[in-house]
Amino acid sequence: MHVGILYSRIRRDEKLLLSELRNRGHDVEKIDVRKQQFSLDGTTADISNLDLVVDRCLATSRSLYATEFLESYGATVINSPKTADICADKAKNSLALANAGVPTPVTKVAFTTDAALEAIESFGYPCVLKPVVGSWGRLMAKIDSRNAAEAILEHKATLGHYEHKVFYVQEFVAKPGRDIRVLATDGEPIAAMTRSSDHWLTNAAKGGKTAAFELDETALELVKKASDAVGGGLLGVDLMEVGGAGSGEYTVHEVNHTVEFKALNEATPVDVPAKVVDWMEAKAAETSDEKAEAPAI
Amino acid sequence: MTEAECVECGAELSLHDDLEAGEIIDCGTCGAELEVIDTEPPVLDRAPELEEDWGE
Structure with a gap:
C-alpha cells in the first residue's frame, strides 16, 4: 500500500502511525501541506501513486481545504472532506447528531x-x-x-x-467527573477510555486522567449511529454519561475527525496504531477493487 | 543519537534516532519549542505558535 499522510506537525499520534505503516512495509509519502499548492486541476504534492491519503492536519482550516482538493483530483481521502466539514464545526456536528436521532446536548x-x-x-x-x-x-x-x-x-x-x-x-451536562472517548473506524470501536478530572473540562489535553472503558450495547449502538451521522471514517466519538457513572444512558457531545489516539494507546491494552492500519489496509483494498470494477471510459 | 544546536539559546541538544521532519522537540535548557525541519542532517527552527484552529 502507498499511503500519503497530510500533516503540518508530526505529533506522537503520527509517529505511531508512521512507525506501524513502515514496519509493515508500506510506502509512506509525507505531505507537509504548508509546502504545497493546490490548484483546480492538480497539486504540487506527489499523489500520483497513492492508494490512500490520510488527513492528519493539525490545523482545521488546512484539513478542510486540502481534503477537498485531494478528493477532487480523485484521491481516496480519509477522512472525507464531507466528514471533516461536519466534524470541524460544532454546530454542524450537533445538527448531524440530532438529525440522526443520536442523543446530544x-x-x-x-x-x-x-x-x-x-x-x-x-x-x-x-x-x-x-x-x-x-x-x-x-x-x-x-x-x-x-x-x-x-x-x-x-x-x-x-x-x-x-x-x-x-x-x-x-x-450544562452534569457528567460524573468523566467523559468517554471512543476511537472508531466506520463505527466499529477500536478502543475506549474515560477521561476524568475534578475540573468540568475533562479533555486529555487539559490533563484529564485516562482509564480503559468497556462499552455496553447502548454505547456501541450510539458510536455506530454517530459515526454514520457524520459520514464515517476514523473518528473520535465523545460521550457523557447521563444520570451518573455506569447509568448506561449517554449523550454524544461531539465527533472528532483528525482524532488523536496516543492517550488511548497508553490507557488501554489495545495496539491502537495496529488496528488503525488494519482498517487503512482494508480501505485501500476496497478502493482498489472499486477502481478495478469501474468501467473503462 | 545525533546532536543539534537550539536556535533559541544555542544549547546542544541530543536528538532521538527516529526523528521525523515536522516533529516538535523541547529544548531542555531554555524550554523553546523547536520544529524539526530536516533530519539528515538535523535542522531545527522555532516551532510555529499555537493557532486557534489547531486540534483534533
Missing part, C-alpha cells in the same frame, strides 16, 4: 450578543458557551451567572474573527 446558536444572552438565560445557570471551531477544551466557558455571561459575550464579540460571533450555547 440541547444546543442553541445565536448571532448577536443580545440573542446569545437570551439563549443563555433560557438555559439558566450554569450553561456552556463554546467556540464553533476549536479543540482541546480551549475557549470553553462554563457560565455561572448573568454577569459572567455578559462579560464573556462582550469579550467574544471583540475577539475579531467572525467565528466568535457565532455563539454556540449548550446545556
